[in-house]
Amino acid sequence: MVRFRHLKVFMGGCILATLFICGVAAPLLAPFNPQEQRLEPRLQAPAWMGGQSAANWLGTDNLGRDILSRIIYGSRISLLVGVTTVILAGLVGCFLGAIAGYFGNGTDEAVSKVTEIFLAFPFLLLAIALMAFLGQGVINIILALMMSRWVQYCRVVRGEVLSLKQRDFVTAAKALGGKDFYILLKHVVPNTLASITVVATFAMAIVIISEASLSFLGLGVPASIPTWGSMLNEGRSYMNRAPWLTIFPGLAIFITVFGINLLGDGLRDMFDPKLRRQ
Amino acid sequence: MIGRRLIGAIPVLLGISFLVFLLMHLAPGDPVVLLLGDDATPADVARVRHEWGLDQSLPVQYWQFVSRAMVGDFGQSLKFGEPVLKLVFERLPATVELAVVSLLVAILISIPIGVYSAIKRDTLIDHAGTGMALIGVSLPNFWLGIMLIYFLGGQWNLLPVAGRIEYGIEVKPITHLYLVDSLITGNLTAFWSVLQHLMMPAVTLGTALAAIVTRITRSSVLEVMRQEYVMTARAKGLSERVVVWRHILRNALITVITILGLQLGALLNGSVITETVFSYPGIGDLLIQSISVRDYRLTQVLILFFGIIYFVVNMLVDVLYTLVDPRIKL
Numbered sequence: 001m002v003r004f005r006h007l008k009v010f011m012g013g014c015i016l017a018t019l020f021i022c023g024v025a026a027p028l029l030a031p032f033n034p035q036e037q038r039l040e041p042r043l044q045a046p047a048w049m050g051g052q053s054a055a056n057w058l059g060t061d062n063l064g065r066d067i068l069s070r071i072i073y074g075s076r077i078s079l080l081v082g083v084t085t086v087i088l089a090g091l092v093g094c095f096l097g098a099i100a101g102y103f104g105n106g107t108d109e110a111v112s113k114v115t116e117i118f119l120a121f122p123f124l125l126l127a128i129a130l131m132a133f134l135g136q137g138v139i140n141i142i143l144a145l146m147m148s149r150w151v152q153y154c155r156v157v158r159g160e161v162l163s164l165k166q167r168d169f170v171t172a173a174k175a176l177g178g179k180d181f182y183i184l185l186k187h188v189v190p191n192t193l194a195s196i197t198v199v200a201t202f203a204m205a206i207v208i209i210s211e212a213s214l215s216f217l218g219l220g221v222p223a224s225i226p227t228w229g230s231m232l233n234e235g236r237s238y239m240n241r242a243p244w245l246t247i248f249p250g251l252a253i254f255i256t257v258f259g260i261n262l263l264g265d266g267l268r269d270m271f272d273p274k275l276r277r278q
Numbered sequence: 279m280i281g282r283r284l285i286g287a288i289p290v291l292l293g294i295s296f297l298v299f300l301l302m303h304l305a306p307g308d309p310v311v312l313l314l315g316d317d318a319t320p321a322d323v324a325r326v327r328h329e330w331g332l333d334q335s336l337p338v339q340y341w342q343f344v345s346r347a348m349v350g351d352f353g354q355s356l357k358f359g360e361p362v363l364k365l366v367f368e369r370l371p372a373t374v375e376l377a378v379v380s381l382l383v384a385i386l387i388s389i390p391i392g393v394y395s396a397i398k399r400d401t402l403i404d405h406a407g408t409g410m411a412l413i414g415v416s417l418p419n420f421w422l423g424i425m426l427i428y429f430l431g432g433q434w435n436l437l438p439v440a441g442r443i444e445y446g447i448e449v450k451p452i453t454h455l456y457l458v459d460s461l462i463t464g465n466l467t468a469f470w471s472v473l474q475h476l477m478m479p480a481v482t483l484g485t486a487l488a489a490i491v492t493r494i495t496r497s498s499v500l501e502v503m504r505q506e507y508v509m510t511a512r513a514k515g516l517s518e519r520v521v522v523w524r525h526i527l528r529n530a531l532i533t534v535i536t537i538l539g540l541q542l543g544a545l546l547n548g549s550v551i552t553e554t555v556f557s558y559p560g561i562g563d564l565l566i567q568s569i570s571v572r573d574y575r576l577t578q579v580l581i582l583f584f585g586i587i588y589f590v591v592n593m594l595v596d597v598l599y600t601l602v603d604p605r606i607k608l
Binding site for chain 2: 113116117119128155156159163194195198202205209212213216217232236239240243246247250253254257258261262265
């Protein structure tokens with residue numbers, strides 16, 4: 001069991017490390033300039049799929065741009081948006097969820113009203129509306145996604161805290177004279193960490209997929225920056241003639257998200273003291 | 279309790295409508311110019327703006343929107359030229375049908391796998407279950423949709439790739455849910471056609487939900503299995519089936535219900551992109567169309583609808599909380 005747990009962390013870590021290296025060292029790793037258009041090798045299949053150019057490992061798109069190079073450069077946006085959004089949304093959501101669940105009454109009412117307003121927005125619409133208002137851009141997409149993701153943390157943490165605060169150890173801590181914020185930080189919140197890890201894992205995955213969705217709809221980052229979602233959107237028109245235009249960017253998103261989930265699962269198993277004891 | 283929640287919904291719905299109203303109006307671009315095109319003269323633009331009340335101040339426009347909404351008058355769509363409520367109700371059943379079928383697909387797959395994985399922890403079955411869930415949760419739904427269209431629709435020609443029913447097949451509208459209507463009228467040809475059209479979108483929309491619920495169910499059941507009352511139940515000599523169904527599942531369902539409640543909203547959101555990929559004529563598809571031409575009247579109403587649906591779901595989740603775990607007080 002311990003080996004399997006470590007294997008998940010190792011595999012997930014390796015996938016993420018590879019993507020991190022790809023993102024940071026993209027100019028060194030990419031065989032071509034991702035924006036370089038060449039008319040001769042347009043819609044060239046990968047060599048191993050019967051294509052003629054061995055230089056373009058994953059083929060070329062309708063403008064003759066190298067798919068592999070664009071995927072390598074696309075990893076930058078996915079990782080940047082994913083990591084930043086999850087951290088910011090987690091901080092806001094967990095704080096509000098914990099105080100709402102623990103203090104109840106007016107605090108819970110106020111936080112719940114705000115979360116209800118945000119939760120009532122269809123996520124994509126909220127992101128689309130914000131992007132329409134803010135305009136395309138990496139910072140804007142982080143803001144738009146953060147504003148629509150923090151509520152997930154908030155609701156789950158609130159639910160957990162609602163249940164935890166009825167438990168004997170909290171009553172005992174109160175009876176011993178523990179201050180509310182001390183009990184919340186020292187006894188209640190640590191017991192929600194397993195759930196937060198699960199939520200954060202899903203959130204990271206969802207954020208990366210959402211960024212790709214917005215780019216797929218043409219609402220993400222500007223067209224001058226290659227992203228996996230925009231590659232999928234461009235490739236859709238050529239699906240029957242050149243399926244590699246949609247297969248490889250989609251695989252890149254899938255492998256990234258798969259790696260994050262694998263890592264999150266392994267970390268949760270490792271850090272959960274109850275699981276470790278068993 | 280429900281009455282109190284309903285009263286509490288009013289400020290939330292007003293907040294939603296106000297935020298959306300503000301965002302749609304502050305966003306760059308003029309809906310009239312977008313609709314009339316670049317060739318429109320300034321006089322034409324001014325006339326249409328006056329006709330639609332867009333030359334009024336923002337508070338006046340918002341007040342008009344709210345006061346009309348109270349009597350069910352949401353005005354005409356700027357793009358389609360029809361009452362927005364009519365457009366929404368025409369498309370709503372398609373989305374409801376898609377969401378319900380996707381939810382059923384997700385629940386039927388996820389809860390048995392999640393429970394069984396937890397009970398058979400660290401066996402091959404558990405690894406297969408969690409592995410499938412990992413793959414499911416990692417698949418971007420629009421990519422899954424595109425791949426299904428490419429393979430099942432394009433390469434193997436097994437399923438229709440777009441629409442809600444085959445062209446030429448009619449369904450007598452009763453509930454406007456084609457699956458239900460075709461069954462009521464005994465029109466099996468239509469039923470089969472609708473089912474075929476729903477398969478790919480429902481799998482696309484339901485896969486991520488199934489994966490998430492499988493993971494949460496497994497993790498929640500494992501958590502409950504460690505509790506002392508479960509050990510006590512086993513020590514009392516209760517059969518494993520009674521321990522699982524009466525003691526573990528009931529408590530594990532609290533987290534599962536929370537996630538299902540939250541994910542129902544995601545299901546409606548996911549319908550936006552799924553309907554776009556499959557050209558499925560629901561309100562998600564309508565929403566993207568209305569946003570692209572900045573038909574703000576239609577957009578506002580659609581968001582309000584999503585808001586109402588979501589609020590009702592959240593309220594039901596809260597009520598279910600208290601039924602499943604009496605220790606929780608709302």
